[in-house]
Amino acid sequence: MNFQKLIKEFKKKGYKLTPQRRLILEILSKEKHISAEEIFERIKQSQPNVSFGTVYRNLNILLELGLINQLDFKDGRTRFELNKSHHHHLICLDCGVAFEIQVCPFNSEIFRAADSQDFSIENHSFEIYGYCRNCKYNKTKKLDGKEEQQS
Amino acid sequence: MNFQKLIKEFKKKGYKLTPQRRLILEILSKEKHISAEEIFERIKQSQPNVSFGTVYRNLNILLELGLINQLDFKDGRTRFELNKSHHHHLICLDCGVAFEIQVCPFNSEIFRAADSQDFSIENHSFEIYGYCRNCKYNKTKKLDGKEEQQS
DNA sequence: TCTTATTTTATAACCATTCCTATTTAGAAG
DNA sequence: CTTCTAAATAGGAATGGTTATAAAATAAGA
Ligand SMILES: [Mn+2]
Ligand SMILES: [Mn+2]
Ligand SMILES: [Zn+2]
Ligand SMILES: [Zn+2]
Numbered sequence: 001m002n003f004q005k006l007i008k009e010f011k012k013k014g015y016k017l018t019p020q021r022r023l024i025l026e027i028l029s030k031e032k033h034i035s036a037e038e039i040f041e042r043i044k045q046s047q048p049n050v051s052f053g054t055v056y057r058n059l060n061i062l063l064e065l066g067l068i069n070q071l072d073f074k075d076g077r078t079r080f081e082l083n084k085s086h087h088h089h090l091i092c093l094d095c096g097v098a099f100e101i102q103v104c105p106f107n108s109e110i111f112r113a114a115d116s117q118d119f120s121i122e123n124h125s126f127e128i129y130g131y132c133r134n135c136k137y138n139k140t141k142k143l144d145g146k147e148e149q150q151s
Numbered sequence: 152m153n154f155q156k157l158i159k160e161f162k163k164k165g166y167k168l169t170p171q172r173r174l175i176l177e178i179l180s181k182e183k184h185i186s187a188e189e190i191f192e193r194i195k196q197s198q199p200n201v202s203f204g205t206v207y208r209n210l211n212i213l214l215e216l217g218l219i220n221q222l223d224f225k226d227g228r229t230r231f232e233l234n235k236s237h238h239h240h241l242i243c244l245d246c247g248v249a250f251e252i253q254v255c256p257f258n259s260e261i262f263r264a265a266d267s268q269d270f271s272i273e274n275h276s277f278e279i280y281g282y283c284r285n286c287k288y289n290k291t292k293k294l295d296g297k298e299e300q301q302s
Numbered sequence: 303t304c305t306t307a308t309t310t311t312a313t314a315a316c317c318a319t320t321c322c323t324a325t326t327t328a329g330a331a332g
Numbered sequence: 333c334t335t336c337t338a339a340a341t342a343g344g345a346a347t348g349g350t351t352a353t354a355a356a357a358t359a360a361g362a
Contacts, residue, residue: 016308016359036349051311056350058309072223076319077349090270101264105256110279113252118284119241126277128261133269167328167339187318202342207319209340227350228318303362310357321346332335 003029006067006082013065020047020054024062032081033071033098039080073098074129088126094135101128154180157218157233164216171198171205175213183232184222184249190231224249225280239277245286252279 006025011017023043027034036055043050059080062068071079073091090099106124114121157176162168174194178185187206194201210231213219222230224242241250257275265272 018309018359020310049311051313052349053312053351053353054310060351090265090268090272092270093273099268099270101261103260103264105258105261105277107256109254110252110256113254114241114279114281117241117250118287119243119250119279119281120283120287121241121279121281122244123281124277124279126256126275128265128270128272128275130265130270130272130274132271136269136271169328169340171341200342202344203318204320204322204343205341211320305362306358306360308357308359311355313353315352316350318349319347322344324342326339326341327337328339330336330338332333 009067010065015061020050021058023047024055024058028062028068028080028082032100033073033079034081035077035079037077071098072125072127088128090128090130090132092132092135093129094131094138097132099132160218161216166212171201172209174198175206175209179213179219179231179233183251184224184230185232186228186230188228222249223276223278239279241279241281241283243283243286244280245282245289248283250283 003026006029007017007022010021010025015021020043023046024039027039027042031038036052036059039059040050040052040055043055059068062080063070067083068080069083071081071089073079073096074093075096085102086104087100087102088104090101092098105126111121154177157180158168158173161172161176166172171194174197175190178190178193182189187203187210190210191201191203191206194206210219213231214221218234219231220234222232222240224230224247225244226247236253237255238251238253239255241252243249256277262272
């Protein structure tokens with residue numbers, strides 16, 4: 001789903017295409033894993049009077065339309081990305097970097113478990129938390145430092 | 152890990168055992184998927200002057216010690232449960248009920264994906280969102296109602 | 303162009319969680 | 333049992349992400 005297609009999809013649902021909305025879609029097309037505040041800051045560059053309400057309201061509309069997904073990087077702010085191909089993430093608990101992994105672990109065994117409860121699946125989240133190469137390295141260095149202080 | 156063992160583990164780490172802490176552990180031993188506010192309300196029954204700060208501070212300590220886990224039911228509040236056997240959840244987006252499923256989809260393919268990024272795994276979340284039998288039924292009824300109004 | 307329902311702005315409110323600090327206390331030591 | 337003190341709590345204020353409100357602006361169809 002490219003930018004033009006997104007616009008079309010959005011208008012087809014009966015929503016008006018405002019400059020603010022065009023910008024939100026444009027920003028989401030360019031950057032993945034972006035927070036509401038980051039979107040807000042970027043829109044301000046060309047629309048200085050934009051309000052946070054506009055950003056959140058439209059993100060919620062895009063969520064309802066299923067055009068974007070919501071992610072939890074465990075850093076206190078929700079992140080958003082265009083709903084392109086289904087994937088999951090390796091998320092660094094230190095620096096917040098997120099690697100995308102294309103392998104999805106959802107399998108028939110899981111499906112049967114849900115089915116046995118007569119549970120109707122809408123979506124699933126699978127996120128792996130840990131430390132990226134850099135932060136793992138820095139962590140080790142910091143621990144070494146502590147040990148040196150103690151001795 | 153039963154209640155007595157929890158207490159022991161907690162003291163072994165050098166923390167003082169206050170009545171508030173004993174209660175928090177007792178409540179967590181009895182109820183799973185409980186929010187900070189629910190814990191707060193229950194403690195108030197025997198310790199009317201307990202503060203929210205105490206609840207949150209101790210939940211964070213228990214998280215650090217790895218004695219409890221944090222869950223996101225997408226209802227705006229964090230939930231907690233004792234770190235017993237590893238499991239995942241089917242979470243109803245309407246009523247918030249959570250069914251536990253014992254099957255974990257983490258596999259060697261995922262592990263290799265992380266390894267190829269030199270990513271050090273701490274933990275993972277896998278939650279399935281949807282509608283339980285009751286809410287699915289109520290949803291259908293509501294939709295039928297709408298259709299009748301339109302005609 | 304005119305009209306109107308939709309959208310935005312600006313600001314206040316909300317609410318889960320964290321922070322601050324004076325006071326209290328668990329547990330160690332005597 | 334009493335004393336001592338580092339650790340913990342109570343009470344309340346602050347924070348920060350998100351949502352609600354209502355007056356003003358505007359997209360888009362007639
Ligand atoms: Mn992604
Ligand atoms: Mn559980
Ligand atoms: Zn998946
Ligand atoms: Zn698992």
